[in-house]
Amino acid sequence: xxxxxxxxxxxxxxxxxxxxxxxxxxxxxxxxxxxxxxxxxxxxxxxxxxxxxxxxxxxxxxxxxxxxxxxxxxxxxxxxxxxxxxxxxxxxxxxxxxxxxxxxxxxxxxxxxxxxxxxxxxxxxxxxxxxxxxxxxxxxxxxxxxxxxxxxxxxxxxxxxxxxxxxxxxxxxxxxxxxxxxxxxxxxxxxxxxxxxxxxxxxxxxxxxxxxxxxxxxxxxxxxxxxxxxxxxxxxxxxxxxxxxxxxxxxxxxxxxxxxxxxxxxxxxxxxxxxxxxxxxxxxxxxxxxxxxxxxxxxxxxxxxxxxxxxxxxxxxxxxxxxxxxxxxxxxxxxxxxxxxxxxxxxxxxxxxxxxxxxxxxxxxxxxxxxxxxxxxxxxxxxxxxxxxxxxxxxxxxxxxxxxxxxxxxxxxxxxxxxxxxxxxxxxxxxxxxxxxxxxxxxxxxxxxxxxxxxxxxxxxxxxxxxxxxxxxxxxxxxxxxxxxxxxxxxxxxxxxxxxxxxxxxxxxxxxxxxxxxxxxxxxxxxxxxxxxxxxxxxxxxxxxxxxxxxxxxxxxxxxxxxxxxxxxxxxxxxxxxxxxxxxxxxxxxxxxxxxxxxxxxxxxxxxxxxxxxxxxxxxxxxxxxxxxxxxxxxxxxxxxxxxxxxxxxxxxxxxxxxxxxx
Amino acid sequence: xxxxxxxxxxxxxxxxxxxxxxxxxxxxxxxxxxxxxxxxxxxxxxxxxxxxxxxxxxxxxxxxxxxxxxxxxxxxxxxxxxx
Ligand SMILES: Nc1nc2c(ncn2[C@@H]2O[C@H](COP(=O)(O)OP(=O)(O)O)[C@@H](O)[C@H]2O)c(=O)[nH]1
Ligand SMILES: [Mg+2]
Numbered sequence: 001x002x003x004x005x006x007x008x009x010x011x012x013x014x015x016x017x018x019x020x021x022x023x024x025x026x027x028x029x030x031x032x033x034x035x036x037x038x039x040x041x042x043x044x045x046x047x048x049x050x051x052x053x054x055x056x057x058x059x060x061x062x063x064x065x066x067x068x069x070x071x072x073x074x075x076x077x078x079x080x081x082x083x084x085x086x087x088x089x090x091x092x093x094x095x096x097x098x099x100x101x102x103x104x105x106x107x108x109x110x111x112x113x114x115x116x117x118x119x120x121x122x123x124x125x126x127x128x129x130x131x132x133x134x135x136x137x138x139x140x141x142x143x144x145x146x147x148x149x150x151x152x153x154x155x156x157x158x159x160x161x162x163x164x165x166x167x168x169x170x171x172x173x174x175x176x177x178x179x180x181x182x183x184x185x186x187x188x189x190x191x192x193x194x195x196x197x198x199x200x201x202x203x204x205x206x207x208x209x210x211x212x213x214x215x216x217x218x219x220x221x222x223x224x225x226x227x228x229x230x231x232x233x234x235x236x237x238x239x240x241x242x243x244x245x246x247x248x249x250x251x252x253x254x255x256x257x258x259x260x261x262x263x264x265x266x267x268x269x270x271x272x273x274x275x276x277x278x279x280x281x282x283x284x285x286x287x288x289x290x291x292x293x294x295x296x297x298x299x300x301x302x303x304x305x306x307x308x309x310x311x312x313x314x315x316x317x318x319x320x321x322x323x324x325x326x327x328x329x330x331x332x333x334x335x336x337x338x339x340x341x342x343x344x345x346x347x348x349x350x351x352x353x354x355x356x357x358x359x360x361x362x363x364x365x366x367x368x369x370x371x372x373x374x375x376x377x378x379x380x381x382x383x384x385x386x387x388x389x390x391x392x393x394x395x396x397x398x399x400x401x402x403x404x405x406x407x408x409x410x411x412x413x414x415x416x417x418x419x420x421x422x423x424x425x426x427x428x429x430x431x432x433x434x435x436x437x438x439x440x441x442x443x444x445x446x447x448x449x450x451x452x453x454x455x456x457x458x459x460x461x462x463x464x465x466x467x468x469x470x471x472x473x474x475x476x477x478x479x480x481x482x483x484x485x486x487x488x489x490x491x492x493x494x495x496x497x498x499x500x501x502x503x504x505x506x507x508x509x510x511x512x513x514x515x516x517x518x519x520x521x522x523x524x525x526x527x528x529x530x531x532x533x534x535x536x537x538x539x540x541x542x543x544x545x546x547x548x549x550x551x552x553x554x555x556x557x558x559x560x561x562x563x564x565x566x567x568x569x570x571x572x573x574x575x576x577x578x579x580x581x582x583x584x585x586x587x588x589x590x591x592x593x594x595x596x597x598x599x600x601x602x603x604x605x606x607x608x609x610x611x612x613x614x615x616x617x618x619x620x621x622x623x624x625x626x627x628x629x630x631x632x633x634x635x636x637x638x639x640x641x642x643x644x645x646x647x648x649x650x651x652x653x654x655x656x657x658x659x660x661x662x663x
Numbered sequence: 664x665x666x667x668x669x670x671x672x673x674x675x676x677x678x679x680x681x682x683x684x685x686x687x688x689x690x691x692x693x694x695x696x697x698x699x700x701x702x703x704x705x706x707x708x709x710x711x712x713x714x715x716x717x718x719x720x721x722x723x724x725x726x727x728x729x730x731x732x733x734x735x736x737x738x739x740x741x742x743x744x745x746x
Contacts, residue, residue, distance in 0.1 A: 087695075087699035089699060090695045090696060091695075118726045120726055121726050124699075217703060221703045275715060277715045280715035281715065378717065378718045378719075381718070381732070476692065478692065479693050479732050481693060481697070481731045481735065483728065484721055486728075
């Protein structure tokens with residue numbers, strides 16, 4: 001059951017959304033959470049359902065859907081977190097999902113989360129929601145912040161004006177939550193009966209024509225402004241970055257000059273540096289560098305520790321299996337293949353992913369990330385996309401799987417372009433290989449070599465983007481419209497917990513399920529058919545076959561085989577190189593001496609190998625994610641072919657240039 | 664007595680003349696997005712800053728700071744006092 005991409009606004013949609021299995025399908029009446037981005041909806045959702053939640057996708061859409069269970073005094077509710085949107089009128093996938101759900105009448109109660117520090121803007125969505133369903137409770141969130149800003153809101157007056165209950169809460173401190181639960185229970189009881197009796201979707205619907213929608217938008221904005229002005233008082237305007245209200249008390253002053261400045265405004269002052277003409281790009285470079293440095297060097301000792309743990313486990317498992325009389329063809333793939341291979345993936349990925357994504361989430365929470373998109377937009381516009389593409393590249397530096405998924409923040413065709421080019425951003429898995437290898441081979445020049453490869457990757461990514469936007473996805477370019485929220489101090493604890501749960505564990509689990517079978521396959525290829533030494537094995541024959549293909553690139557055949565093996569997970573390339581180079585019979589024998597791996601190579605060969613390995617192709621897991629996000633084999637194939645083509649071109653060019661220079 | 668006014672594209676606001684009141688928005692696929700962000704007639708907008716490469720532009724509107732490209736900002740027309 002795949003919903004149509006968009007539908008007429010007025011169509012009364014009565015389709016029931018299937019419950020996500022495992023989230024307690026028949027868990028009683030449904031409570032839907034709606035709200036603007038940044039209203040605190042996710043924080044409220046987590047406070048309501050705690051750990052009893054499940055994150056998935058809306059059927060047929062790449063819009064995240066979180067669902068959980070809430071129990072209040074023996075009554076159980078199913079809580080559905082709707083996508084955060086500014087409106088319900090437009091046809092973005094998020095808004096269609098939210099609108100259809102509300103029109104479907106499935107929710108016994110819809111909680112609209114409203115930011116009490118920005119009432120005027122948030123009331124707009126509350127009012128729109130009321131057009132779709134009358135069964136609404138307004139949660140007036142961030143009351144702690146409003147209090148500290150001196151904003152007072154007359155909740156009773158607001159409730160009268162809206163015609164629904166209004167409960168002041170703070171999702172962060174938890175104050176007001178018991179009261180909200182009580183109101184929700186009562187509302188569900190009063191309204192839920194109607195749902196069960198089939199009295200669904202008593203909404204008046206929304207206007208369908210563009211002119212009607214525009215008129216309604218205007219009306220609702222007027223209403224929100226007047227209502228916000230009537231029910232709230234106080235609040236030092238200009239306290240929060242860009243949050244000063246330009247709408248109140250308009251003065252027709254000649255230039256609007258001094259009085260409209262927000263001198264002494266923390267966010268505005270910070271923005272003068274962060275988005276300033278001179279500092280913006282150096283600052284971004286320093287930030288990217290710092291994040292990478294912290295990740296690599298912070299993760300290294302943890303990785304080493306985990307690696308030792310897995311080696312010990314492998315030795316233990318081997319001893320155990322041997323004493324149980326297990327034959328070599330079981331022992332080998334299980335221990336040398338899977339345990340060591342998967343151990344390698346976990347010990348490299350877990351610490352880097354954890355550190356990297358916590359750092360990124362902190363940047364996100366602080367409000368810095370939207371500024372990066374703001375700064376970079378012009379650059380990416382020239383390549384054919386927009387500033388938010390920079391953010392999915394940033395995520396890709398950690399791991400291309402979340403990198404690909406984060407393209408969702410963009411509209412088509414920018415989203416697809418970002419999905420297909422993300423693997424050209426070298427992930428931590430690759431950086432974790434090329435940095436030590438080039439340090440071993442090039443000595444102190446190694447850092448420069450890695451920086452060069454990073455620059456070439458960036459060029460390849462922009463080139464791929466340019467190609468896709470000019471050749472494959474021509475047509476109307478959506479613009480760039482984005483809110484720049486005020487800076488704030490991130491809440492460390494929630495950031496860490498959420499990142500670990502949403503990003504790290506998920507990706508890690510999937511990485512292991514992909515890496516495990518492939519490392520077993522690699523073991524068999526490197527050991528069978530047995531008897532004729534490495535040359536006789538499947539891997540040996542592959543190497544002989546690939547040899548001539550590597551010649552124009554200046555890369556030895558066995559290195560190409562290793563690169564091919566690293567499609568399982570880029571981290572294993574070092575182990576694979578040891579196998580195909582005849583230095584070891586299994587991934588296990590590899591950790592030993594990276595220096596011996598590249599022994600006898602020329603500088604040009606080593607550089608080209610590192611370059612080709614970096615650009616080559618997304619790992620299997622990323623390819624699978626690309627397919628899930630595009631739902632198209634054609635586009636996924638393009639996402640594999642494009643980096644391969646670019647890798648070939650760039651490596652070929654590098655070899656030619658190198659030969660001319662006499663390297 | 665109200666001073667004389669004229670209507671100019673939003674993109675012409677800048678460090679010199681920061682504020683204007685929205686008069687109308689001209690067509691384009693982005694109109695609904697802009698409306699939803701609060702860019703409706705009679706609302707005051709204030710120029711905040713330019714991105715380091717000159718585009719996009721940031722404006723303060725209804726309590727939030729919104730960045731949009733010059734192209735979109737050129738489709739929004741604001742009323743400003745005559746100099
Ligand atoms: N002070 C304060 N901050 C809050 C409250 N609720 C949410 N926030 C913050 O508002 C920001 C947005 O919250 P989030 O739940 O991610 O919003 P969402 O976009 O609606 O899901 C986060 O930085 C939260 O920490 C609250 O009750 N008080
Ligand atoms: Mg959220």
